[in-house]
């Protein structure tokens with residue numbers, strides 16, 4: 001993940017990263033491939049998101065086992081996990097806080113279900129209200145530019161973050177949005193007036209529908225562009241970044257993250 005300087009400075013405000021458990025209270029379909037999971041935990045009453053694409057570490061118990069005791073705060077979640085005996089060692093994956101309701105001490109997390117090939121999707125596919133899972137605070141990579149025009153590029157795993165960014169985009173900030181999903185059934189409702197250019201890749205590799213369209217869609221906006229946020233499968237995020245840099249855009253104004261890796265676990 002590569003953050004802009006402004007986002008790094010903002011994220012330094014969070015000096016303590018809490019770890020706690022949360023309880024699933026509801027699951028609601030969002031689109032063909034995505035389900036909304038609503039969780040509650042007392043800590044969500046005073047949790048403060050640093051930005052619209054706030055993400056967290058989901059700490060997933062070994063199937064059929066409870067989470068082992070975890071410290072209340074951490075510096076390095078990986079180090080902590082690696083000290084836990086293997087038979088109860090949880091897995092960690094990263095997700096976005098799609099919505100936060102402090103008064104109810106709740107959050108929503110929109111999870112793309114892709115079968116049982118990874119621990120997060122496996123847990124989410126089988127999860128029922130009452131199930132308990134771990135949450136560790138992290139940070140938020142997006143930061144709105146002070147002016148100019150922003151480019152937002154996302155795939156289905158980055159749609160929760162994209163939707164939150166669009167909901168909180170300051171009025172008057174020019175925004176160009178490109179999003180790639182497998183098909184039209186995977187498009188969730190997003191409350192925004194900003195036009196989204198959708199690309200459908202079907203069964204082809206991530207990025208194969210959107211990347212070839214960058215030139216036609218983005219070139220007319222390049223001279224006004226002040227910031228780019230590029231998130232999704234690694235080929236989509238790095239391919240978009242490469243195109244922008246080769247087109248002359250300032251790499252320091254790009255935030256990009258490979259949210260998942262085709263054929264590989266994203267630990």
Ligand SMILES: Cc1cc2nc3c(=O)[nH]c(=O)nc-3n(C[C@H](O)[C@H](O)[C@H](O)COP(=O)(O)OP(=O)(O)OC[C@H]3O[C@@H](n4cnc5c(N)ncnc54)[C@H](O)[C@@H]3O)c2cc1C
Nearest residue numbers: 095096112118119120121157259260261262263264265266
């Ligand atoms: C900052 C950040 C925020 C994120 N926010 C969200 C979010 O809000 N919602 C969300 O759904 N995801 C989100 N992701 C992506 C999510 O963390 C990855 O998809 C992760 O790999 C899922 O873990 P897993 O255990 O299911 O699969 P892994 O164990 O990581 O991978 C196992 C296999 O599944 C494949 N795989 C992983 N993800 C997908 C997918 N989406 N579609 C098809 N195949 C896949 C891998 O290529 C691999 O072959 C985010 C990632 C980051 C870094």
